[in-house]
Structures are given as structure tokens and as C-alpha cells.
Amino acid sequence: MTDETMSIFSPKLAARLDALTAKYPVRRSALVPMLLYAQDEVGYLSDAVIAEVAERIGITELDVRNVATYYSMLRFKPAGKFNVQVCTNISCMLRGGYEIFERFQQELGIAHKGVTADGVFSLEEVECIGACCWAPAIQVNYDFHDELSPAHVPGILAGYRGRAQAEGKGTDA
Amino acid sequence: MPRLVSHPDEVKIVSKRFGLGAAKIDRYLELGGYQSARKCLAEGPDWIINEMKASGLRGRGGAGFPTGMKWSFVPKQSAKPKYVLVNGDESEPGTCKDHLIFLHDPHSVIEGTIIAGLAIGAKTGFIYLRGEYRYLLEIMERAVADAYAKGFLGKNIFGSDTEFQIITQTGAGAYEVGEESALMESLEGKRGVPRIKPPFPAVVGLYGGPTVINNAETIATVPHVIAMGGAAFSEVGSPRNGGTRLFGISGHVERPGVYELPMGYNLKRMIYEVAGGVRGGRGLKAVVPGGSSTPVLLPEEIDIGMDFDQVGKAGSMLGSGGVVVIDDQTCIVEFALRTISFYQHESCGWCIPCREGTDWLKKSLTRFHAGFGERKDIDNIQYLAENMMGRTFCPLGDAAAMPILGFVKKFRKEFEEHLGGKACAFAKHLDLAVV
Numbered sequence: 118m119t120d121e122t123m124s125i126f127s128p129k130l131a132a133r134l135d136a137l138t139a140k141y142p143v144r145r146s147a148l149v150p151m152l153l154y155a156q157d158e159v160g161y162l163s164d165a166v167i168a169e170v171a172e173r174i175g176i177t178e179l180d181v182r183n184v185a186t187y188y189s190m191l192r193f194k195p196a197g198k199f200n201v202q203v204c205t206n207i208s209c210m211l212r213g214g215y216e217i218f219e220r221f222q223q224e225l226g227i228a229h230k231g232v233t234a235d236g237v238f239s240l241e242e243v244e245c246i247g248a249c250c251w252a253p254a255i256q257v258n259y260d261f262h263d264e265l266s267p268a269h270v271p272g273i274l275a276g277y278r279g280r281a282q283a284e285g286k287g288t289d290a
Numbered sequence: 291m292p293r294l295v296s297h298p299d300e301v302k303i304v305s306k307r308f309g310l311g312a313a314k315i316d317r318y319l320e321l322g323g324y325q326s327a328r329k330c331l332a333e334g335p336d337w338i339i340n341e342m343k344a345s346g347l348r349g350r351g352g353a354g355f356p357t358g359m360k361w362s363f364v365p366k367q368s369a370k371p372k373y374v375l376v377n378g379d380e381s382e383p384g385t386c387k388d389h390l391i392f393l394h395d396p397h398s399v400i401e402g403t404i405i406a407g408l409a410i411g412a413k414t415g416f417i418y419l420r421g422e423y424r425y426l427l428e429i430m431e432r433a434v435a436d437a438y439a440k441g442f443l444g445k446n447i448f449g450s451d452t453e454f455q456i457i458t459q460t461g462a463g464a465y466e467v468g469e470e471s472a473l474m475e476s477l478e479g480k481r482g483v484p485r486i487k488p489p490f491p492a493v494v495g496l497y498g499g500p501t502v503i504n505n506a507e508t509i510a511t512v513p514h515v516i517a518m519g520g521a522a523f524s525e526v527g528s529p530r531n532g533g534t535r536l537f538g539i540s541g542h543v544e545r546p547g548v549y550e551l552p553m554g555y556n557l558k559r560m561i562y563e564v565a566g567g568v569r570g571g572r573g574l575k576a577v578v579p580g581g582s583s584t585p586v587l588l589p590e591e592i593d594i595g596m597d598f599d600q601v602g603k604a605g606s607m608l609g610s611g612g613v614v615v616i617d618d619q620t621c622i623v624e625f626a627l628r629t630i631s632f633y634q635h636e637s638c639g640w641c642i643p644c645r646e647g648t649d650w651l652k653k654s655l656t657r658f659h660a661g662f663g664e665r666k667d668i669d670n671i672q673y674l675a676e677n678m679m680g681r682t683f684c685p686l687g688d689a690a691a692m693p694i695l696g697f698v699k700k701f702r703k704e705f706e707e708h709l710g711g712k713a714c715a716f717a718k719h720l721d722l723a724v725v
Contacts, residue, residue, distance in 0.1 A: 140457060142371070142414070143497055145479035153421055153462045174479070187481040187638070190421045190463030206383045207582055207614055208540035210628055244465065244632055245383040246422050249540040249612060250547050251292045259424035263292060
């Protein structure tokens with residue numbers, strides 16, 4: 118896809134995806150990163166995202182869906198602006214991962230895979246995120262927060278809520 | 291930022307640059323970086339492989355296969371391009387060592403990849419990080435760009451006429467992709483289902499070419515092996531287990547963290563001295579010695595050296611070196627349920643014994659933990675797990691079955707205590723779970 122105007126993505130992302138297709142000995146190797154980077158911008162793998170990625174790689178949309186459904190980070194419905202992922206796997210569980218997860222549910226009023234009404238947050242219970250020695254740990258989008266207790270939860274949410282508001286104002290101006 | 295820990299018993303080889311700013315290439319060079327790659331370029335493939343064999347370095351991903359021998363299996367002549375593949379899909383519960391390597395010493399991964407490439411005659415290396423490690427991928431990509439800018443990667447590495455390229459790759463969430471053939475499928479832009487072996491990756495790997503695939507810790511260790519000399523590295527560890535290991539101690543200990551200790555270091559001492567003992571002065575109930583897939587050890591079984599052979603002899607595995615410590619206020623049935631829930635979620639569904647086995651084990655253990663188990667269920671859980679062993683393309687089936695077998699065999703009494711609708715004696719977590 119050389120014609121930038123045809124892309125549903127921002128010029129920056131489109132350029133990044135162009136570079137990705139040239140990066141590998143075999144074009145298709147760009148598929149998984151391309152889906153993830155597209156999701157980072159669009160929020161989820163919409164039909165339009167899948168169609169464009171299929172065209173960029175040169176495979177069918179069905180082929181793209183077949184691969185995308187395998188990976189747990191890829192989603193087909195919008196998540197919140199900030200996706201809170203709470204690890205409850207063994208090392209986190211032993212140090213209170215479920216208590217953290219429960220507190221997030223209370224504070225946000227949503228359950229596993231839920232999205233808040235204002236679209237700012239979504240919540241997920243996830244498998245091991247590779248922070249076992251700093252448990253319990255969570256990720257908000259790609260940011261790690263570790264060595265948590267339930268008391269940390271309101272502060273974490275306030276920080277991201279503030280960012281959402283600041284970015285919202287930025288858009289209005 | 292993950293907290294760094296230290297203990298006087300540590301022997302810092304792989305972690306010696308942690309916390310010293312070595313993610314910056316100039317700092318890495320100041321600290322002796324890229325000397326090993328230069329040396330290997332001068333000495334050639336046979337010399338490298340001999341050093342690696344002499345080092346006794348064994349794969350840090352979990353299987354413990356001797357690295358030098360693995361490299362020597364790659365054919366010298368090949369019609370298809372050869373590849374080096376670095377497995378940074380670190381996803382085994384209890385394991386977070388590669389996290390620190392990517393964060394603090396990304397150039398050691400690059401340097402190790404170059405050396406592996408020189409050893410097998412590959413011109414391209416891939417560094418694959420799990421999708422969740424985005425901030426670490428960004429650190430790795432910065433490091434790779436810096437290495438290109440210095441001429442350490444590219445058409446003429448270190449001013450020689452040897453070419454070596456490195457390509458970074460992100461996953462998108464999949465434990466199974468940590469299995470070597472599934473990782474190659476993922477890197478080829480496919481679902482991460484495993485391939486049948488043989489052929490092994492050394493013969494037919496990525497894009498059909500001969501491929502060496504090593505764990506990120508193994509690769510990060512390689513430059514140190516070269517710097518010290520294989521024989522000297524070997525002397526640090528125990529017999530047939532060269533060097534040190536980044537042991538991640540998590541769970542109910544006073545001072546969890548990643549500690550670099552010599553192979554063969556005593557597990558009991560690791561828990562009670564290095565990690566400060568069981569949290570809050572509680573008693574020890576059990577230890578998972580090498581990541582969630584390794585069979586549990588009882589307190590009376592932990593007076594052993596932590597190397598591949600000694601842990602194997604004790605009936606478990608050294609695995610990924612992720613030591614998970616469980617105190618006496620923990621319900622083992624619940625721990626088993628959380629463990630199998632993970633494997634059920636992560637089974638790719640390709641092989642029926644794994645897909646169905648993990649699902650039925652999860653169902654049985656859920657019912658059991660809820661207090662609706664029957665005595666025959668205990669035997670059924672064992673029967674199911676035993677029948678998954680060795681019957682799948684990749685080791686995920688074994689990885690799911692082995693820990694469950696361990697829990698049922700060693701804690702049968704605790705399973706029996708859940709019979710007859712009796713409430714679990716410990717705090718419950720999993721009624722909250724949507725696992």
C-alpha cells in the first residue's frame with residue numbers, strides 16, 4: 118500500500134506498517150506486529166483494520182482472522198482507553214493478585230472484560246505478565262505497576278483518569 | 291520499575307551490568323561489551339563451538355539442552371539461509387529473569403546473537419519478545435539501532451567482510467509461542483501451533499532453513515562464556531551444569547527477586563538465606579522449583595542443589611529457574627486449580643490430549659475445590675494427567691499434566707480433606723475468578 122490516502126491509519130502508523138513489510142525475509146512475518154500496532158491506534162481489530170492488513174500482507178481477510186484469533190492480546194471489540202490487566206497467576210495470586218482484581222472491579226464497577234460507561238477504562242484478568250518477583254503486578258496498556266496492594270488501586274486509576282481528561286481537553290482545543 | 295535485589299552469595303556474571311546503565315551502547319562498551327563478539331569473529335566457528343561445549347552451558351529456557359551441542363547440530367553447508375532465533379517469549383508463570391536482561395543489558399542479547407550467528411554461519415538473527423513486553427521491545431530496538439550505527443551489525447560487522455543482521459519481533463499474547471516450533475510459526479505470521487519433530491529446527495527451522503533457537507538468558511550468557519573462557523565458566527557451576535543461573539524467587543518469601551547464583555546452589559538456602567525465608571514467619575508448605583510446569587517439592591525435599599540433574603533426581607525439573615514458594619496457609623487444591631486454569635487457557639488446541647485434558651482437569655478441580663468432589667475424582671485427575679504425558683506435539687501437554695500429578699500424589703490428604711462438601715480450610719480466591 119503505497120498510496121497513503123487509501124489507508125485508514127494515521128500517516129505515522131501507515132509509514133510504520135510500510136517499513137514493517139520490508140523488514141522480514143518473508144512479508145507475512147509482519148502480520149502479528151502489524152495487527153498489534155494497528156490495534157494500538159484504532160483500539161481493536163475492526164473489519165476495516167483486518168481488510169487493510171490483509172491487503173498490506175497480500176493474504177485473505179479470513180487468513181488474517183484465523184491468525185488474529187490465536188493471540189490473547191488481539192481483540193475484536195473496543196476496550197477502554199486504558200485497559201487494566203490484572204495478573205492472578207500463581208506468583209501474583211500468592212501475594213494478593215485476586216484482592217487487587219477485586220478492588221479494581223469495585224472501583225470501576227465492571228467485571229472481567231468490562232468497559233466503563235465513559236470508555237476510559239476496561240478491566241481484564243490476565244495470565245502471567247512476567248513480573249512474578251515483583252508481585253502482585255498489573256499492566257495498564259503497556260505500563261507495568263508492581264508490588265501493589267489494594268490500597269494502590271484508587272491512586273493508579275486517578276492517574277490515568279487525569280491523563281484521559283488532559284488528553285480530552287487537548288483534543289477539544 | 292522492577293526492583294533489583296542482591297545477596298552476598300550471588301555470583302554476578304550475567305547480571306553484572308544490571309543497574310549500571312548498560313542499555314546505552316557507550317556504557318556497554320565501557321563495561322567490556324562487544325569484546326567477545328570481536329574475539330569470536332577472529333577465532334571462527336569451530337573455536338566458538340568448542341568453547342561453548344567446554345562451558346557446560348545448558349539451555350536456560352527449561353529443557354537444559356547443552357548449548358554448544360545444539361549449535362554443532364546445524365549443518366555447515368545449507369542451500370537455505372540459516373537463522374538464529376532468540377526466544378524472549380518469557381511466559382512460564384514464576385519466570386521474570388529475561389525481563390531484567392532486556393531492561394538492563396539488551397546489548398548482551400545482541401552480542402550473544404551475533405556470536406551464535408558466527409558459530410553456525412547465519413547472516414540473520416531474530417529477537418522475539420512477548421507482546422506484553424512492549425517497553426522492553428522498545429529498549430531492544432533502540433539497542434539494535436545503536437549497534438547498527440556503530441557498525442556492529444550490518445553488511446560488514448566490526449569492519450570485517452562478515453554480514454549479520456538482527457530483526458526484532460513482537461508477539462501478541464500466547465504462552466504456547468514459547469515452544470520453539472510454535473515460535474517459528476508465529477514469526478512466520480501464523481497461529482502459534484507446534485510442529486511435529488523431527489525434523490528438528492537445526493535442520494528445518496524458520497522459513498525451512500536450519501535454525502538455532504535459544505532462550506534469551508542463554509544468549510545473554512554467551513558473551514560472558516567467551517570472555518571468561520568455557521573452562522572457567524564451567525567451574526562456576528556444578529558437574530555438567532556450567533555457570534550461574536538467574537533464579538527468580540517469588541511467592542511467600544520475605545525478599546522475592548531475581549538472584550544470580552551458581553548452578554547447584556542449595557534450594558533450602560536459597561529460600562531461607564537468600565530470599566529471607568517464608569514471609570511473616572509462617573511455615574513452608576511446598577516449593578515449585580522451576581516455573582509452574584515443574585512438579586512440586588515438599589519441605590523435606592528441598593535440601594538439594596539447583597541444577598538440571600539434581601532437581602531431576604528429586605523428581606522435578608529445574609525448568610526456567612522460577613522458584614515459587616508456598617506457605618502453610620495456602621490451599622494446594624486451589625493452587626492446582628489456578629495452575630491448570632492457566633494451561634487450559636493457553637493450550638492451542640492442536641493436540642487432543644492437551645486440549646481435552648486441560649479442560650477436563652480444570653473442570654474436575656473446579657468442582658473439587660468448590661466442595662463437590664468425590665473420592666474417585668482424585669484418581670480420575672491422576673488418570674487424566676497421566677494420559678496426557680508424552681502424547682502431544684509439544685511439551686505443553688506435559689507441562690500441564692506434570693504439576694497436577696505432583697499435587698495429587700504429594701497432597702492427596704489435602705484433596706481428601708475437601709471431600710464431603712467440607713469448606714476449604716484456607717481463604718478462597720478462585721470464586722472471584724473468571725479464569
